[in-house]
Amino acid sequence: MPGSGAITGVIDGVLARGMDRICGEIDRAFDLLLPVPEDARARLVEAMRYATIGSGKRLRPLLLTATADLYGVDRDSAVRAGAAIEAIHVYSLIHDDLPCMDDDDLRRGKPTVHKAFDEATAVLAGDSLHALAFEILGDPAISGDPFIRAELVSTLARASGHEGMAGGQMMDIVADSETFDLHTITRLQQLKTGALLGAAVEMGAILGKVPHEGRTHLRNYARDIGLAFQIADDLLDHEGDEELAGKALRKDDAQGKQTFVSLLGPERARDQARALVEQAVGHLANHGDEADLLRAIARYIVERDH
């Protein structure tokens, strides 16, 4: 949590190593997936590379691979699935930053895609990353088992469409002009952010061939960290450091928008986020050391400063 001073204690060795590793792996995956063609499509692929390589916390791939590691999944498969979910996340950021959406000029500390390129290229780069995600998941290179490939596709498509992330973004737009209660804000955030974080964990379990009934504790973990993540985001928007965040903050306050912080107050919001993290970690009780990275991610989610 911003200013709590606990951050160095929390980003322990497990988390630092896990993050370093996945950041390198995801950069390399996109570099290989996106060679720049020698024709007029070059600008499009340059924009896709600009948005995907060299920045971002890679939280979704980290969650996915950390879950896959519980079940001894081949690393290359897990990283491919991680690149797929990151492609969805990044496309949503590109479209969300457009002038007709949030109209943001800065993302991850650099100009947004429509600023660095132009709006039409940003729309197409987002659309192309969206398609790329499903190209990765349909490709036999991710798993020789077509049942796994098809289930990965279903899970990610459902989590990102009108019943998931995009539905949450729509609710978020409506929230600019309507007043939502805590229940509706919670539902909005579960869709907008929680659905994709949940899909990350679920996709790790799918690769690990964990049957549906064996995924309940992972789903509960994902639900709790998803909500904690959003509360922490609202706190960061309220009291975080713009330079560290690499994007404009305090937009919610300026718009008088309902958030967890405006509805609960910063203190109760902070307490609730911490309680959710403890609850999330509790769901992993039946796992040993191999779940330490998932535990560290849960703690990082509320202690991060950007």
Next chain:
Amino acid sequence: MPGSGAITGVIDGVLARGMDRICGEIDRAFDLLLPVPEDARARLVEAMRYATIGSGKRLRPLLLTATADLYGVDRDSAVRAGAAIEAIHVYSLIHDDLPCMDDDDLRRGKPTVHKAFDEATAVLAGDSLHALAFEILGDPAISGDPFIRAELVSTLARASGHEGMAGGQMMDIVADSETFDLHTITRLQQLKTGALLGAAVEMGAILGKVPHEGRTHLRNYARDIGLAFQIADDLLDHEGDEELAGKALRKDDAQGKQTFVSLLGPERARDQARALVEQAVGHLANHGDEADLLRAIARYIVERDH
């Protein structure tokens, strides 16, 4: 071809029945897939319904189901796959019509989605239809065979991303400011329009469990009608009826943009389109009556008046 007067002769019984049937089936599929939720996502789903139900030629689902019919594919499976490819086509139209892209106010005879709703809703409705396409293909309801589901996903994702449709759209934007030769225009159109028409035929063959090596004649058919389709489109843009087209025409002429018509002249373009259609029909020589609908579609593509 516009003004050729041959249209009534070409839209024969086979084609008229095929079109009627698929239009009803695709409308019904989207109606069932998109119930309007009783929350703030309602606006998003209304926009998705507005764009998908009740209009459009349904050419891609028609091609897909006509190909699937050659191999006795269950109709419900073929229609689901048809709805998936139509969802991709419609999302691309919504995004293409945005002010930062082609900035069109009219589509299929009614206001474009960003005019009827707003730009942010149009971006999200396009994104949600994109996700819906893969949700449909990943769902076991389309086929009990996960290998088929995964191959449908791969085929549609590749055809719609930066190596397919979206790549072609990028080239089309670049074509506004650079001068392309006939070879580059052909490549642009193969990506922008041809890739998805090719995917429609390919997906029908996948559902029909036709092995790769048995699909060559279908791929050749699709390539030829894809190019013929675009030449016909350029001719319609040059000399068609705006009211019948349901959208603004003569934009290419006004922009001085290179098209098949500007490069070849209307007469040679018309001849080339007809030659391509005869060539396309020739690839179906080993099929009997069961391919009459595919033959009728090929002829319709150059004879249509909108």
